[in-house]
Amino acid sequence: MEEKARILIVDDNISLFKTMSFILERKGYTVTTAKDGPEAIEKVQQAPFDIIFLDIKLPLINGVETYKRINKISPQAVVVMMTAYAVEELVQEALEEGAYGVVYKPLDIEKVFAIIEKSRRAKENALILVVDDHPETCVTLKNILIKRGYKVGMAHTGEEATAMAEKKTYDIIFIDMKLPTINGLETYLAIRKTNPEAAVIMMTAYRQEMAELVEEALESTAYTCLYKPLDIEKVLVLVNEVLERKRKAG
Numbered sequence: 001m002e003e004k005a006r007i008l009i010v011d012d013n014i015s016l017f018k019t020m021s022f023i024l025e026r027k028g029y030t031v032t033t034a035k036d037g038p039e040a041i042e043k044v045q046q047a048p049f050d051i052i053f054l055d056i057k058l059p060l061i062n063g064v065e066t067y068k069r070i071n072k073i074s075p076q077a078v079v080v081m082m083t084a085y086a087v088e089e090l091v092q093e094a095l096e097e098g099a100y101g102v103v104y105k106p107l108d109i110e111k112v113f114a115i116i117e118k119s120r121r122a123k124e125n126a127l128i129l130v131v132d133d134h135p136e137t138c139v140t141l142k143n144i145l146i147k148r149g150y151k152v153g154m155a156h157t158g159e160e161a162t163a164m165a166e167k168k169t170y171d172i173i174f175i176d177m178k179l180p181t182i183n184g185l186e187t188y189l190a191i192r193k194t195n196p197e198a199a200v201i202m203m204t205a206y207r208q209e210m211a212e213l214v215e216e217a218l219e220s221t222a223y224t225c226l227y228k229p230l231d232i233e234k235v236l237v238l239v240n241e242v243l244e245r246k247r248k249a250g
Contacts (some may be wrong), residue, residue: 003107004030005110006032006050007024007031007049007053007100007116008040008044008050009024009034009052009053010029010033010034010035010040010055011012011033011053011058011082012058015225017035023109024123029116032049036058036061036071037058037066038060039067040054040070041066041070041073042075044070047122048168049074050077050119051077051115051116052078052079053082053103053180054067054082055081055083056081056083056087056090056094057084057085063081063083067079067081068094068097071097071224073133080101081101082105083105084104084130091233092233095144095233095236096140096145096149097211098148100119100148101164101233101236103153104244110235118240119233125152126150127170128152129155129172130142130153130154130174131156131161131179132174133159133180137230138154144232144235145154145239148212148236153170154178154179157179157182157241158183159182159202160176160179160192161173162190162194166195167196169197169198171242171243172199173191173195173201175200175203176202176203176204176229177202177206177213177214178210184202185202188200199240199242200223201226201237202225203225203227204225204227204228205227205228223238226238228239
């Protein structure tokens with residue numbers, strides 16, 4: 001029987017973490033609590049945790065700074081940010097740093113259970129390809145996805161991406177619309193010939209300029225289009241959505 005997850009809840013709302021602890025403990029999880037960042041860091045130094053639910057708005061040091069320090073001590077822990085506020089910049093920063101996801105208050109406890117169990121399951125070797133001629137975009141997206149257990153390849157041109165798709169079967173492919181030599185649409189159409197089952201997500205920073213090509217890509221069954229700067233939370237939701245659909249279909 002699989003060992004139940006060891007969970008740390010970090011929140012200055014005592015009522016919330018008491019309620020959350022009670023519910024999770026009844027499900028068999030081992031739960032520890034902390035009311036602020038320094039206490040959470042101390043707890044992580046003392047014992048390993050599988051999953052950490054970390055409020056973004058904390059006294060003394062905020063949740064993102066707390067996460068950065070925890071990540072140095074325990075990089076293998078899955079960290080889920082919690083918030084009741086519109087703090088998009090902090091959420092984005094946390095996700096870019098490698099936080100697993102975000103849940104919004106009031107908490108949907110069924111969603112909390114789903115996150116716990118999903119984070120404990122293997123990613124079933126999900127393979128993702130990022131195609132962009134901007135190395136920084138590729139590396140950032142690759143690191144964010146690798147942190148969550150996905151296998152990720154990178155390509156900087158359409159030709160390189162097409163060659164890679166001929167050698168491996170990718171589950172998800174992110175393709176920038178503006179690529180050197182052949183554009184994102186042409187790259188997608190070429191990849192679709194050898195990797196038709198891949199879910200392709202187009203990306204662009206040029207909403208107006210690329211509008212016609214984006215529309216053509218979507219008409220050619222590309223999954224969707226994301227606009228830069230990328231909303232990392234949306235990226236992760238899409239990846240989970242695609243893989244869940246594939247799992248159910250398969």
